[in-house]
Amino acid sequence: MATETSPATCRLVRAGQNFIGKQGLTYTPAISAESVGARALHMQLVTIPPGGRAKAHKHASHETAIYALCGTSCMWYGENLEQHMQINPGDFLYIPADMPHQPYNPSSSESCVALIARTDPNEQESVVLLPALDEKHGPAL
Template identity: 55%
Template sequence: MPSCQKIAPGATTYAGKQGFDYFEGIARETTGSRGICMHLLTIPPGGRAKAHKHATHETAIYVISGTSIMAWGERLEHRMEVGAGEMLYIPADTPHLPWNPGPEPVTAVIARTDPHEQESVVLLPDLEGLVP
């Protein structure tokens, strides 16, 4: 029978394909989870992800501090600002690219329906030039 586990933030980080460093939280690799992952992300002022999507997996984000902007859509044609205390839902297979316009870091909790967080990441280099 699987057991309950506690993970302390700050223990281990990893570099994601998206271009950010993540706190390695709950995932198949750390806890044996089978249907979910949850990580902490801090985007420094001026930080920007690579254009990407998560194939077949949904994402839910809770912003703890700071304000981020996200471009999303087939050609990253939409913009959304998300700030402290707000939640964001990203449907599966939705191209997106978040960035932090500054001046303070953005810290967020990210949960995804993929227990192996990086497995479903699909980079979209053809969309990179569509966002400044």
């Protein structure tokens, strides 16, 4: 891990150990404050299993950019998760800071995988769970 006193340099990073985030999804970390000393961004993969759904959440003060690699996912978003969209492989998605959202996988057989970049170098630090919105669109899948 890079430290504050380490000189900045280019780093090759191998995917880290998968973990389950506060949102309830599986993440594969790569670029972060922890792995390379990043100060303003992180990058990782997210996998949503067939029928899987994240807990409703937002990222306090941080923007998110997503590139869908495989599988189709959907997302409820907005102050009361009143808006909906579908994200297909090859789509780019922007989520502004503090936007409530709840991604899910409508497929019963195929996982969806996406590359995530966020302006928070510490992936889980800015996650704010929104339990009052979790059941808005039915019980967890």
